[in-house]
Amino acid sequence: MALTNEHIKQRLIEKFDTQVSSFEEPYGMLTFEAPKDMNLKVLNFLYDDAELKFRFMTDLTAVHYPDQPGRELAVVYHLHNLEDNIRIRFKVFTDSNKPDVYTATALFSAANWMERETYDFYGVNFVGHPNLKRILNVDEMDYFPLRKQYPLEDQSRVDKDDEMFGRGGAIGFGTEKTDHGTITELEKGDVGEEIV
Amino acid sequence: MAEMPEGHQGEGFFATTLNSVIGLARKNSIWPLPFATSCCGIEFMATMGAHYDLARFGSERVGFSPRQCDLLMVMGTISKKMGPVVKQVYLQMAEPRWVMAVGACASSGGVFDTYSVLQGIDQVVPVDVYVPGCPPRPEAILDGVIRIQQLVGKESLRRRNSEGYKALLESYGIQ
Numbered sequence: 001m002a003l004t005n006e007h008i009k010q011r012l013i014e015k016f017d018t019q020v021s022s023f024e025e026p027y028g029m030l031t032f033e034a035p036k037d038m039n040l041k042v043l044n045f046l047y048d049d050a051e052l053k054f055r056f057m058t059d060l061t062a063v064h065y066p067d068q069p070g071r072e073l074a075v076v077y078h079l080h081n082l083e084d085n086i087r088i089r090f091k092v093f094t095d096s097n098k099p100d101v102y103t104a105t106a107l108f109s110a111a112n113w114m115e116r117e118t119y120d121f122y123g124v125n126f127v128g129h130p131n132l133k134r135i136l137n138v139d140e141m142d143y144f145p146l147r148k149q150y151p152l153e154d155q156s157r158v159d160k161d162d163e164m165f166g167r168g169g170a171i172g173f174g175t176e177k178t179d180h181g182t183i184t185e186l187e188k189g190d191v192g193e194e195i196v
Numbered sequence: 197m198a199e200m201p202e203g204h205q206g207e208g209f210f211a212t213t214l215n216s217v218i219g220l221a222r223k224n225s226i227w228p229l230p231f232a233t234s235c236c237g238i239e240f241m242a243t244m245g246a247h248y249d250l251a252r253f254g255s256e257r258v259g260f261s262p263r264q265c266d267l268l269m270v271m272g273t274i275s276k277k278m279g280p281v282v283k284q285v286y287l288q289m290a291e292p293r294w295v296m297a298v299g300a301c302a303s304s305g306g307v308f309d310t311y312s313v314l315q316g317i318d319q320v321v322p323v324d325v326y327v328p329g330c331p332p333r334p335e336a337i338l339d340g341v342i343r344i345q346q347l348v349g350k351e352s353l354r355r356r357n358s359e360g361y362k363a364l365l366e367s368y369g370i371q
Binding site for chain 1: 276277311312
């Protein structure tokens with residue numbers, strides 16, 4: 001019998017009862033949720049079960065929901081059963097003040113870098129990860145850039161160069177007014193004439 | 197053919213300043229080092245090709261060792277994490293060296309007004325010529341090279357020892 005979403009859901013409920021919840025099937029992909037301290041138990045069950053065999057982790061990321069107090073950060077696992085070609089999505093939610101989630105690196109080697117990336121961008125602290133440090137951003141970065149808590153254009157940014165965006169600065173674009181009108185290219189002088 | 201510098205000539209001799217001879221030699225034999233990270237690099241490939249032909253300007257010898265090259269051409273978006281790499285490549289080049297920022301991203305960060313992108317390579321290395329465009333057409337890159345040639349040809353032999361130049365490097369934390 002081919003594995004169906006309905007059957008996977010039934011197996012999960014048999015095993016974990018009310019611990020697994022929020023089942024839905026957006027675009028046909030079974031999605032569900034569990035408490036964050038259950039994540040390894042659920043992943044292990046999905047991996048080891050002779051019928052389910054979800055042994056390929058295709059993605060691991062996070063989502064920030066600033067409007068859900070106590071469960072701001074969702075860690076999302078995408079799993080693939082290669083034999084039956086079925087994919088499922090599994091989420092755990094955590095408080096962003098204490099974003100500790102157990103690492104899946106013991107089960108999936110692929111989780112190593114993906115958890116580092118998730119830590120890098122969302123600050124999820126994967127407990128037990130062998131090397132939890134930034135992977136894509138500069139090491140000096142002291143915030144988690146994909147959390148939805150920054151204004152789109154941050155006025156406090158110091159790495160911006162306003163001169164390059166036509167909004168002030170010393171160079172200008174030949175539109176500066178002088179007492180005899182606008183400065184021309186000629187008056188500014190060509191390259192190569194004045195060298196530091 | 198390169199233009200002859202000003203000087204005195206008679207039968208069998210020509211006298212001019214050392215500055216202009218060296219300048220003439222340097223400007224017509226610039227070895228570029230392409231540091232291409234995105235679409236500007238593709239435009240540069242067209243610039244190197246037979247149609248636009250950078251070789252007309254004595255720059256056909258593209259080097260991939262910074263130690264041999266005179267002109268660092270940074271073409272494309274440089275992320276903050278790539279910044280130290282650009283700087284290291286610059287440090288590995290021998291004096292005299294020039295830098296050209298090709299395209300909006302290398303010059304200013306371009307459309308990538310974001311946490312991960314360096315807002316212009318002039319935050320890590322001194323830049324001589326900026327080429328605008330997103331990406332610039334090969335003609336614009338050639339124009340940038342010609343402007344570099346103007347700088348190279350007119351540069352005083354003493355410039356790299358001057359206080360002003362040292363202060364410039366100092367402001368980038370070099371030396």
